[in-house]
Amino acid sequence: GAVVSQHPSWVICKSGTSVKIECRSLDFQATTMFWYRQFPKQSLMLMATSNEGSKATYEQGVEKDKFLINHASLTLSTLTVTSAHPEDSSFYICSASGREARGYNEQFFGPGTRLTVL
Amino acid sequence: QKEVEQNSGPLSVPEGAIASLNCTYSDRGSQSFFWYRQYSGKSPELIMFIYSNGDKEDGRFTAQLNKASQYVSLLIRDSQPSDSATYLCAVNTAGNQFYFGTGTSLTVIP
Numbered sequence: 450g451a452v453v454s455q456h457p458s459w460v461i462c463k464s465g466t467s468v469k470i471e472c473r474s475l476d477f478q479a480t481t482m483f484w485y486r487q488f489p490k491q492s493l494m495l496m497a498t499s500n501e502g503s504k505a506t507y508e509q510g511v512e513k514d515k516f517l518i519n520h521a522s523l524t525l526s527t528l529t530v531t532s533a534h535p536e537d538s539s540f541y542i543c544s545a546s547g548r549e550a551r552g553y554n555e556q557f558f559g560p561g562t563r564l565t566v567l
Numbered sequence: 568q569k570e571v572e573q574n575s576g577p578l579s580v581p582e583g584a585i586a587s588l589n590c591t592y593s594d595r596g597s598q599s600f601f602w603y604r605q606y607s608g609k610s611p612e613l614i615m616f617i618y619s620n621g622d623k624e625d626g627r628f629t630a631q632l633n634k635a636s637q638y639v640s641l642l643i644r645d646s647q648p649s650d651s652a653t654y655l656c657a658v659n660t661a662g663n664q665f666y667f668g669t670g671t672s673l674t675v676i677p
Binding site (some may be wrong): 491492493494495504540544556559560561563 | 608609612655664666668669
């Protein structure tokens with residue numbers, strides 16, 4: 450299957466700082482990227498969907514001004530958590546699907562980024 | 568009511584037995600259904616997807632879909648200790664929304 454990487458794999462930051470997480474498709478062109486968040490013992494929650502060159506579509510309840518998503522190229526999407534607070538501590542996972550994808554089954558997940566805000 | 572519901576478990580089965588994981592969903596118009604496996608601290612990996620009523624088999628895994636009952640299940644035959652993980656059910660609804668269940672923790676006892 451296709452490979453998706455995330456960087457960093459884990460990050461610890463102070464409250465009030467901003468953190469950028471990168472999601473890259475290594476061997477295919479990702480026309481759509483998805484960003485998820487998972488709190489301990491809870492399900493993955495879709496935060497937003499981004500198409501290359503377009504603004505991201507955010508799920509209900511997700512603050513677009515706090516979670517900035519940029520999908521500037523076919524291989525890179527970034528999620529920036531602005532003014533992070535301890536309640537933003539979570540496991541952030543991206544996934545990507547290519548031009549020929551016909552459904553959600555063809556999304557490839559990155560390894561995730563664990564964010565801890567002190 | 569949650570969009571996708573799963574029994575959180577934990578479910579324990581002896582090695583070699585059949586593990587049965589269940590999932591119900593609320594949107595009757597949902598189109599496609601997925602089972603993911605997630606090891607602790609890792610991202611999910613797709614095991615199977617199913618679109619049509621009935622059974623779909625892939626190796627030791629069988630997905631079963633019953634749209635009338637809004638029910639999808641995953642059977643794992645000849646369970647192995649390496650199958651111990653959390654299994655997530657996911658649904659693509661009629662409105663093209665994508666929801667995960669909270670997952671069922673499976674432990675296969677050697």
